[in-house]
Amino acid sequence: MQPTAASFAELAAQLADIGRHCYAQGWVLGTSGNFSAVVSRDPLRLAITTSGVDKGLLTAGQIVEIDGDGNVVAGSGRPSAEASLHLTIAEVRHAGAVLHTHSIWSTILSDATAAAGLAIEAYEMLKGLDGVGTHEHREWLPILDNTQDWRAAAPRVESLLNEQPNAHGFLIRRHGLYTWGKDLAEAKRQVEILEFLLEVMGRKRGMTWQP
Amino acid sequence: MQPTAASFAELAAQLADIGRHCYAQGWVLGTSGNFSAVVSRDPLRLAITTSGVDKGLLTAGQIVEIDGDGNVVAGSGRPSAEASLHLTIAEVRHAGAVLHTHSIWSTILSDATAAAGLAIEAYEMLKGLDGVGTHEHREWLPILDNTQDWRAAAPRVESLLNEQPNAHGFLIRRHGLYTWGKDLAEAKRQVEILEFLLEVMGRKRGMTWQP
Amino acid sequence: MQPTAASFAELAAQLADIGRHCYAQGWVLGTSGNFSAVVSRDPLRLAITTSGVDKGLLTAGQIVEIDGDGNVVAGSGRPSAEASLHLTIAEVRHAGAVLHTHSIWSTILSDATAAAGLAIEAYEMLKGLDGVGTHEHREWLPILDNTQDWRAAAPRVESLLNEQPNAHGFLIRRHGLYTWGKDLAEAKRQVEILEFLLEVMGRKRGMTWQP
Amino acid sequence: MQPTAASFAELAAQLADIGRHCYAQGWVLGTSGNFSAVVSRDPLRLAITTSGVDKGLLTAGQIVEIDGDGNVVAGSGRPSAEASLHLTIAEVRHAGAVLHTHSIWSTILSDATAAAGLAIEAYEMLKGLDGVGTHEHREWLPILDNTQDWRAAAPRVESLLNEQPNAHGFLIRRHGLYTWGKDLAEAKRQVEILEFLLEVMGRKRGMTWQP
Numbered sequence: 001m002q003p004t005a006a007s008f009a010e011l012a013a014q015l016a017d018i019g020r021h022c023y024a025q026g027w028v029l030g031t032s033g034n035f036s037a038v039v040s041r042d043p044l045r046l047a048i049t050t051s052g053v054d055k056g057l058l059t060a061g062q063i064v065e066i067d068g069d070g071n072v073v074a075g076s077g078r079p080s081a082e083a084s085l086h087l088t089i090a091e092v093r094h095a096g097a098v099l100h101t102h103s104i105w106s107t108i109l110s111d112a113t114a115a116a117g118l119a120i121e122a123y124e125m126l127k128g129l130d131g132v133g134t135h136e137h138r139e140w141l142p143i144l145d146n147t148q149d150w151r152a153a154a155p156r157v158e159s160l161l162n163e164q165p166n167a168h169g170f171l172i173r174r175h176g177l178y179t180w181g182k183d184l185a186e187a188k189r190q191v192e193i194l195e196f197l198l199e200v201m202g203r204k205r206g207m208t209w210q211p
Numbered sequence: 212m213q214p215t216a217a218s219f220a221e222l223a224a225q226l227a228d229i230g231r232h233c234y235a236q237g238w239v240l241g242t243s244g245n246f247s248a249v250v251s252r253d254p255l256r257l258a259i260t261t262s263g264v265d266k267g268l269l270t271a272g273q274i275v276e277i278d279g280d281g282n283v284v285a286g287s288g289r290p291s292a293e294a295s296l297h298l299t300i301a302e303v304r305h306a307g308a309v310l311h312t313h314s315i316w317s318t319i320l321s322d323a324t325a326a327a328g329l330a331i332e333a334y335e336m337l338k339g340l341d342g343v344g345t346h347e348h349r350e351w352l353p354i355l356d357n358t359q360d361w362r363a364a365a366p367r368v369e370s371l372l373n374e375q376p377n378a379h380g381f382l383i384r385r386h387g388l389y390t391w392g393k394d395l396a397e398a399k400r401q402v403e404i405l406e407f408l409l410e411v412m413g414r415k416r417g418m419t420w421q422p
Numbered sequence: 423m424q425p426t427a428a429s430f431a432e433l434a435a436q437l438a439d440i441g442r443h444c445y446a447q448g449w450v451l452g453t454s455g456n457f458s459a460v461v462s463r464d465p466l467r468l469a470i471t472t473s474g475v476d477k478g479l480l481t482a483g484q485i486v487e488i489d490g491d492g493n494v495v496a497g498s499g500r501p502s503a504e505a506s507l508h509l510t511i512a513e514v515r516h517a518g519a520v521l522h523t524h525s526i527w528s529t530i531l532s533d534a535t536a537a538a539g540l541a542i543e544a545y546e547m548l549k550g551l552d553g554v555g556t557h558e559h560r561e562w563l564p565i566l567d568n569t570q571d572w573r574a575a576a577p578r579v580e581s582l583l584n585e586q587p588n589a590h591g592f593l594i595r596r597h598g599l600y601t602w603g604k605d606l607a608e609a610k611r612q613v614e615i616l617e618f619l620l621e622v623m624g625r626k627r628g629m630t631w632q633p
Numbered sequence: 634m635q636p637t638a639a640s641f642a643e644l645a646a647q648l649a650d651i652g653r654h655c656y657a658q659g660w661v662l663g664t665s666g667n668f669s670a671v672v673s674r675d676p677l678r679l680a681i682t683t684s685g686v687d688k689g690l691l692t693a694g695q696i697v698e699i700d701g702d703g704n705v706v707a708g709s710g711r712p713s714a715e716a717s718l719h720l721t722i723a724e725v726r727h728a729g730a731v732l733h734t735h736s737i738w739s740t741i742l743s744d745a746t747a748a749a750g751l752a753i754e755a756y757e758m759l760k761g762l763d764g765v766g767t768h769e770h771r772e773w774l775p776i777l778d779n780t781q782d783w784r785a786a787a788p789r790v791e792s793l794l795n796e797q798p799n800a801h802g803f804l805i806r807r808h809g810l811y812t813w814g815k816d817l818a819e820a821k822r823q824v825e826i827l828e829f830l831l832e833v834m835g836r837k838r839g840m841t842w843q844p
Contacts, residue, residue, distance in 0.1 A: 030339040030403035054400065102336055104407070108415045124779055124808035125735055128663040134781045135807065146335055148345045174346065175335035189687065192663035196737070204741050206417040206628060206839040241550040241614035265611065313547055315618070319626045357546055359556045385557065386546035417628040417839060452761040452825035476822065524758055526829070530837045568757055570767045596768065597757035628839040 008074060011037040011047040012063035014184050019049065019058035021188075022101055027195060028055040032102035033176070034080035037184055038090055044068040046086055050077030070151075084151045085178065092161040095180035097187035102176040105198040110143050110171035112205070117142040118171065120197045128193035129168045130186060141177075141194070142170045169194050219285060222248040222258040223274035225395050230260065230269035232399075233312055238406060239266040243313035243387070245291035248395055249301055255279040257297055261288030281362075295362045296389065303372040306391035308398035313387040316409040321354050321382035323416070328353040329382065331408045339404035340379045341397060352388075352405070353381045380405050430496060433459040433469040434485035436606050441471065441480035443610075444523055449617060450477040454524035454598070456502035459606055460512055466490040468508055472499030492573075506573045507600065514583040517602035519609035524598040527620040532565050532593035534627070539564040540593065542619045550615040551590045552608060563599075563616070564592045591616050641707060644670040644680040645696035647817050652682065652691035654821075655734055660828060661688040665735035665809070667713035670817055671723055677701040679719055683710030703784075717784045718811065725794040728813035730820035735809035738831040743776050743804035745838070750775040751804065753830045761826035762801045763819060774810075774827070775803045802827050 006014070015035045022028045022035075033055055036048035046066050049055075053062045064075035068091075070083045080086070086098045109118055120126065121138040129139065142164055147153050160170065168190055169179035179194055181187030217225070226246045233239045233246075244266055247259035257277050260266075264273045275286035279302075281294045291297070297309045320329055331337065332349040340350065353375055358364050371381065379401055380390035390405055392398030428436070437457050444450045444457075455477055458470035468488050471477075475484045486497035490513075492505045502508070508520045531540055542548065543560040551561065564586055569575050582592065590612055591601035601616055603609030639647070648668050655661045655668075666688055669681035679699050682688075686695045697708035701724075703716045713719070719731045742751055753759065754771040762772065775797055780786050793803065801823055802812035812827055814820030 029407045030336065030400050032336055032339060032407075054396070102407075104410050104414060107334065107336070107411050112415075122779075122807055123740065124805070125663065125665055125740070128665060135779050146333075146346050172335070174333055185687070189663050196662045196665075196735075199737050200740050202414070203737060203835070203839075204745075206414075240618045241547065241611050243547055243550060243618075265607070313618075315621050315625060318545065318547070318622050323626075357544075357557050359558075383546070385544055413625070417625075451829045452758065452822050454758055454761060454829075476818070524829075526832050526836060529756065529758070529833050534837075568755075568768050594757070596755055624836070628836075 006037075006039075008039045008045075008047050008065050009060070011039060011184070012060035012075075015047060015049065015063050016058045016060045018099070018184060018188055019055040022099070022191070023055040023058070025103075025195070027101035027103040027191075029102070031055070034082055034086070034100050035098070036083075036086040036090070037097040038095070039065055044087065044090065045073065046083070046090060048079050048083055048086055050075075051080050052078075081148075082150050084154050085157060088154050088157050089161065089178065089180050092158055093180055094182075095187070096182045097184040098178065098180045099187045099191050100176060100178045101191060101195065103195055103198070105195065105202040106171055106177040107174060109198050109202055110173045110175065110177075112202075113143070115143070118201070120201060123197060123200070125193055125196055125200075128189055130181065130190065139197075140164065140167060142167055144170060144172050146173050146175045217248075217250075219250045219256075219258050219276050220271070222250060222395070223271035223286075226258060226260065226274050227269045227271045229310070229395060229399055230266040233310070233402070234266040234269070236314075236406070238312035238314040238402075240313070242266070245293055245297070245311050246309070247294075247297040247301070248308040249306070250276055255298065255301065256284065257294070257301060259290050259294055259297055261286075262291050263289075292359075293361050295365050296368060299365050299368050300372065300389065300391050303369055304391055305393075306398070307393045308395040309389065309391045310398045310402050311387060311389050312402060312406065314406055314409070316406065316413040317382055317388040318385060320409050320413055321384045321386065321388075324354070326354070329412070331412060334408060334411070336404055336407055336411075339400055341392065341401065350408075351375065351378060353378055355381060355383050357384050357386045428459075428461075430461045430467075430469050430487050431482070433461060433606070434482035434497075437469060437471065437485050438480045438482045440521070440606060440610055441477040444521070444613070445477040445480070447525075447617070449523040449525040449613075451524070453477070456504055456508070456522050457520070458505075458508040458512070459519040460517070461487055466509065466512065467495065468505070468512060470501050470505055470508055472497075473502050474500075503570075504572050506576050507579060510576050510579050511583065511600065511602050514580055515602055516604075517609070518604045519606040520600065520602045521609045521613050522598060522600050523613060523617065525617055525620070527617065527624040528593055528599040529596060531620050531624055532595045532597065532599075535565070537565070540623070542623060545619060545622070547615055547618055547622075550611055552603065552612065561619075562586065562589060564589055566592060566594050568595050568597045639670075639672075641672045641678075641680050641698050642693070644672060644817070645693035645708075648680060648682065648696050649691045649693045651732070651817060651821055652688040655732070655824070656688040656691070658736075658828070660734035660736040660824075662735070664688070667715055667719070667733050668731070669716075669719040669723070670730040671728070672698055677720065677723065678706065679716070679723060681712050681716055681719055683708075684713050685711075714781075715783050717787050718790060721787050721790050722794065722811065722813050725791055726813055727815075728820070729815045730817040731811065731813045732820045732824050733809060733811045734824060734828065736828055736831070738828065738835040739804055739810040740807060742831050742835055743806045743808065743810075745835075746776070748776070751834070753834060756830060756833070758826055758829055758833075761822055763814065763823065772830075773797065773800060775800055777803060777805050779806050779808045 034049045036046045039045040118141045124135045179190040245260045247257045250256040329352045335346045337348045390401045456471045458468045461467040540563045546557045548559045601612040667682045669679045672678040751774045757768045759770045812823040
């Protein structure tokens with residue numbers, strides 16, 4: 001994956017568009033969710049949403065630029081408390097954009113199994129994930145336990161990403177979904193693919209009656 | 212919580228926006244729901260929606276100002292029959308805004324248990340509630356029986372609010388959700404948080420099949 | 423109930439608005455559904471949607487005026503095949519507007535019982551129905567068998583409406599919902615109330631798991 | 634059925650409209666789905682969506698014209714990998730337009746039975762399908778196994794279409810729905826009818842509790 005060549009201002013505008021889109025889909029209600037894109041790779045700089053903003057009304061002015069330690073270097077506001085997760089993913093996965101949603105189905109399914117992850121297998125829609133060329137694919141979405149200290153948890157996330165090099169995202173228990181892409185368009189596509197498949201997995205678990 | 216410093220006209224316009232937004236989400240169909248904001252604290256004055264209006268078409272002209280006894284002091288129209296509930300909440304909780312929705316899930320879940328309330332626990336989304344800083348939180352939403360005489364029921368509601376000082380809202384059985392905030396933005400955020408969590412709680416109860 | 427005093431042109435424009443609104447709600451997909459309003463009472467004249475039009479794109483030009491025998495007296499196009507149902511309801515119930523939707527939940531619930539109707543009881547939302555002043559109300563929605571000859575079935579419908587003078591609507595099995603009102607605003611409100619309650623009744627039937 | 638007389642440019646604009654509409658309905662998330670319309674019958678030429686585009690942002694410039702062998706003859710971009718399916722349907726069914734959606738319910742229901750198809754019977758909504766004049770109709774939607782080589786599978790699809798001359802569409806297992814029509818308006822109507830009925834069939838399978 002290659003980082004995008006867009007400027008901070010361009011990325012901030014695109015992040016605001018994607019944030020309002022995800023809100024309209026019902027995936028980031030009530031100030032939940034956070035989104036980032038890589039402004040530069042060396043040194044690492046991210047454009048990232050600030051904390052506590054209504055994604056239905058998200059503007060480019062609510063995006064800040066942070067460095068690799070999470071310090072704000074442009075814009076004003078407090079970056080998301082999960083900024084260290086975004087930085088870790090951007091580094092380990094060489095991602096150009098990281099999106100995090102709090103949908104109904106990711107919340108429920110992250111909690112529906114005692115296993116360390118959720119398998120999604122043999123759906124045509126899986127072909128929308130980067131590098132997947134056939135429906136004969138088994139996607140394993142790891143599930144992490146939730147925490148309020150993602151800075152301390154960064155090594156755990158880094159290990160997980162290294163142990164599961166084929167994972168296109170992960171779930172946090174009773175919390176939501178993280179996915180990423182080489183740029184914002186790919187990350188947006190992967191959010192839609194995974195949210196669709198989580199809805200399929202959730203709704204089929206509700207079918208108990210045979211006609 | 213501090214009341215807002217906005218004028219009646221400003222609050223009426225904001226209430227109309229929020230009403231149309233809640234309608235678009237499917238939470239106040241068929242003239243259901245009512246919304247208020249504090250115009251002044253001493254004496255207590257509320258801007259509140261009038262009775263029987265279509266929230267999908269809500270305008271500022273359909274908002275009236277009432278005093279602490281529920282009498283209209285500005286605007287025309289009959290205030291909501293539940294105005295006394297809004298007044299009680301504004302006083303006891305020092306709320307700047309009170310929102311009441313009639314969603315599918317609040318209607319169902321208010322009726323799904325014989326208990327006096329519904330527990331929602333350990334979800335990240337709970338952090339969107341005022342003063343909650345971790346997902347390790349147990350929100351207890353009390354459930355009140357429904358009535359058509361909220362003026363007579365005001366002492367019962369006042370007792371409940373005093374007995375449950377940590378509750379961020381309550382349900383009325385087969386009726387809907389009440390929540391509030393220091394201002395309209397916070398109240399809107401809490402409606403979204405609670406409606407989201409009620410949908411999660413409702414949908415997970417529909418999952419009976421294990422793959 | 424009193425018929426409205428609006429002209430055919432005004433009613434046609436309002437019917438088009440309501441049709442597009444119901445389409446956006448998912449209640450009249452694929453050219454399904456039909457809507458009417460009384461232009462004059464004596465002689466009886468209805469403005470009614472024509473057959474086979476896409477309600478998402480409904481225009482006033484796709485509404486015709488018919489007389490009490492179902493003959494077109496203004497506008498061009500073939501009136502809905504269910505025009506005789508609209509005429510019967512307008513006469514027997516003295517309705518000013520009649521709305522018919524084909525929603526998911528009305529389709530399923532009309533078929534979920536062998537009984538001659540569906541009871542909906544003790545919900546606050548019932549107060550949105552004409553003349554209902556308390557949630558302590560039991561609405562009985564009769565269910566009719568479907569047919570392709572509504573002209574022949576008109577006496578059956580007339581009997582049903584006379585036998586059930588308190589019903590605010592009825593279901594047709596595997597087909598949908600009919601409701602009405604003294605004018606289009608009331609009929610629209612009642613569609614929303616009944617569709618909401620049908621969704622509540624349908625979704626609660628899916629809750630099998632107790633936490 | 635007769636092919637439409639519209640030009641490639643007109644059809645490309647109409648396909649873009651329909652693509653964005655289907656995206657808004659949630660039927661073609663994450664670049665899934667593909668749509669075509671017949672530009673000429675002899676020789677056969679199709680306007681068809683290109684591969685990997687976001688249907689929420691679909692423009693006429695993302696539509697190409699292909700010949701009967703699937704070669705691009707106008708516009709730029711790679712035609713959908715399922716172009717051979719569109720060509721086969723256009724030929725065998727004399728269809729003027731072919732639409733393919735990846736909805737939640739078509740994905741689930743295509744996988745909910747071991748049978749070679751899904752029966753949908755006795756719903757009024759079936760009358761929206763071409764040539765169906767009564768609800769007393771049994772639609773049999775064949776289910777094909779999925780593949781990544783639709784060119785090789787074309788004879789299998791052609792046989793199926795010939796063996797099931799009354800089918801208005803078919804499902805591909807864990808993949809989605811294909812339907813068609815004499816023109817785009819009819820094909821759009823049939824997508825809505827079939828998606829509605831699939832949602833009804835899926836949701837009724839979730840109703841396990843009797844009040």
